[in-house]
Amino acid sequence: SQTIHQWPATLVQPVGSPLSLECTVEGTSNPNLYWYRQAAGRGLQLLFYSVGIGQISSEVPQNLSASRPQDRQFILSSKKLLLSDSGFYLCAWSLGGQRNEKLFFGSGTQLSVL
């Protein structure tokens, strides 16, 4: 069966510090991978998605970047965090090439930038 791991669960970082959130998927090959951000108890905003190694699409201009160094690894990064980067970050995967993509989410990272 497929599983998705996302860490850390919580993170408190000072403004201007770097960020690295990691997500790995097990039990499937060549998944589509996604990073979402969620404002407190609200809907999800797509930040990045990837259909393969080294292929990253950015949905919104922002202070963050993403990388996919391996097939089942997706990393969200920032060189210098802003207060506005605080939020709940979710990694997700789906089977590639399917029209009705079903997303499977990690357990999220609550990021607080102080």
Place this chain on the structure above:
Amino acid sequence: TQLLEQSPQFLSIQEGENLTVYCNSSSVFSSLQWYRQEPGEGPVLLVTVVTGGEVKKLKRLTFQFGDARKDSSLHITAAQPGDTGLYLCAGVRTGAQKLVFGQGTRLTINP
């Protein structure tokens, strides 16, 4: 502007009552999904509907896709405290590739 509008945004009812939450759009969707999310966790997929007029049941939850494929509803019968959570609808617009999410309905079932 939200492509998918969910209503109500907040709903608090007593255990045993029935409720319906809605997900509406002016766009046509090839499919709509419903997720439930608990605090501090990622959303979990409940159901996908793909055919206009389709009705799917998951125990006490009934999901319906509108005939024109522009809206969906989730009806819960005899709500229980375990139904508490954030309910998110998400869909793929006809001709598009990626999911878009509604802003969610925060449901609280009081014992």
